[in-house]
Amino acid sequence: MLVCLLLLLGNALARNYYEILGVTKTATASELKKAYRSLSLKYHPDKPSGDKKKYEEINKAYEVLSDDKQRRIYDQGGEEAIKNPNRNGFGGGFNPFEDFFRNNQQQQQRQQRxxxxxxxxxxxxxxxxKGKTFEVLHRKRQLCHHCHGTGGDTADDVKDxxxxxxxxxxxxTRQFAPGFVQNIxxxxxxxxxxxxxxxxxxxVCDGKKVEEGETTISVxxxxxxxxxxxxRFEGFGDEKPDFDTGDVVFKIRTIGTTIFTRRWxxxxxxIHVSLKESLLGFEKNITHLDGHVVKVKRTGITPYGHTITVKEEGMPxxxxxxxxxxLVxxxxxYPQGLTNAQIEAVQKNF
Incomplete structure (x- = not known):
């Protein structure tokens, strides 16, 4: 009787890894990953809202639940089963071949993205x-909000x-020679x-596990x-059970025309100047991309195609x-024609 009470007390005091991450027991790998990312950022010790103890609990919970083998052990025996796993050879229904192929398959699944x-x-x-923030409505495939990617209507509708x-x-396992076996x-x-x-x-999803959804991304x-x-926005791509979620990548494309072209x-x-201005000098105003005015001034003779450099008026x-x-x-x-008096003046002075 005392032993039973102690076991019950131990289970009551044991931490619930699912509750720590704020997910259900049927949570998929993608849901676990999202919950872990969100909570680890929130409680990271370097943040103002950080909590070292809470952060360690979150990491431990995710470490166990993200590993299919440990999660199965935890689901069967709780935190105590993780701390004291069965060490009795192949007891407890352990099959070395099944475990090998299970781990191999799980490793392949973890690599799928x-x-x-x-x-x-x-x-x-x-x-x-100037810089700008865009609110982009992104449509994506996401895990069904009802079945959380299991495909069953309730948790009891999906079993191993x-x-x-x-x-x-x-x-x-086949024996093809004395002392030699082949695993197929x-x-x-x-x-x-x-x-x-x-x-x-x-x-909701008719067993397809995913549904169409949308989210707003601030770019x-x-x-x-x-x-x-x-x-790049990590983990904002389409979702699918047993797959790592891809990223959403926005690629900048410049459109529209202005009086400016960019070179790095x-x-x-x-700027356009008259023949007189090219000989005697000029002062011009250029309206910049943000509306402020840049003054360009030159005295003396300016040859055609001459470039004036205005320091630190380019791109940030x-x-x-x-x-x-x-670079201006x-x-x-040049005038389309000259009067006789203008021709005489040019000939006289030049």
Whole structure:
């Protein structure tokens, strides 16, 4: 009687790894990963809201539940079973061949990853100069909100196959010579290689495990970013049970026209001056991408095509407090014709 009470007390005090991560017992690998990422960021000791003890609990819970073998042991015996695993040889129903192939299959599954989703993000040169945040509505395939990717209508509608014990594979051991055996792994014919036996299908996704969903992603264009640069959002891609979620990758594409063209961190533009201004000097105003006015002044003779460099009036340079330059090319608008008096003046003075 006392032993039973102590066991009950131990189970009551044991930590519930599912509750620590805030997920249900039927949570998929993708759901566990999302919950872990969110909580580990929130409680990281380096954050103002950090909690070292809570952070360690979160890491321990994820370490166990993200490993299919440890999760199975935990589901059967709780935290105590993880701390004191069975060491009695092949007792407790342990099959070395089944365990080998189960681990091999699980390792292959962990390596599977859905492809990234690439999206072209159209921006203007002004956006790249000033910086801007876009709210992008992203449509994606996500785990069914009702069955959480199991395909069953309730937790009782999805069970491990009793033949392959959830591995989806059956192992046959054949002796082909004295002292020599061959292990052949085949898909389980009882569950069709799925590892699960299904009762009633999920009434929301019809057993497909995923549904169409949408999420809003805030994409920030930092000052000075370039055409073709990528902004990656890890784990925001399509979801599928037993697969790692891919990323959403936004690729910057510059659209629209302005009086400026970009050359690395510099901005190029042109100004037009008259023949008189090219000989005597001029002062011109150029309206920049953010609306401020840049004054360009020159005295004396200016040849056609001459480039005036205005320091630090170009594009912002990422991770620096400086900017590139503005390169202003001078175009001389020559008169279409000259009067006799003008011709005489030119001939006399030049």
């Amino acid at each position: 859905l492809p990234d989703v690439e999206i072209s993000l159209d921006v203007t040169l002004e956006d790249l100069y 196959c009793p033949i392959c014990h959830g591995t989806g594979m059956r192992t046959e 792994q085949r898909p389980c014919d009882h569950c069709g290689g799925k590892g699960k036996i299904y009762g009633k299908k999920c009434h 920030t264009i930092n000052k000075g970013m370039r055409d073709g640069e990528e902004i 961190d510099d901005l190029k533009t042109t 340079i990422k991770r620096k407090e400086t900017k590139g330059d503005m 090319e001078v175009i001389i608008d």
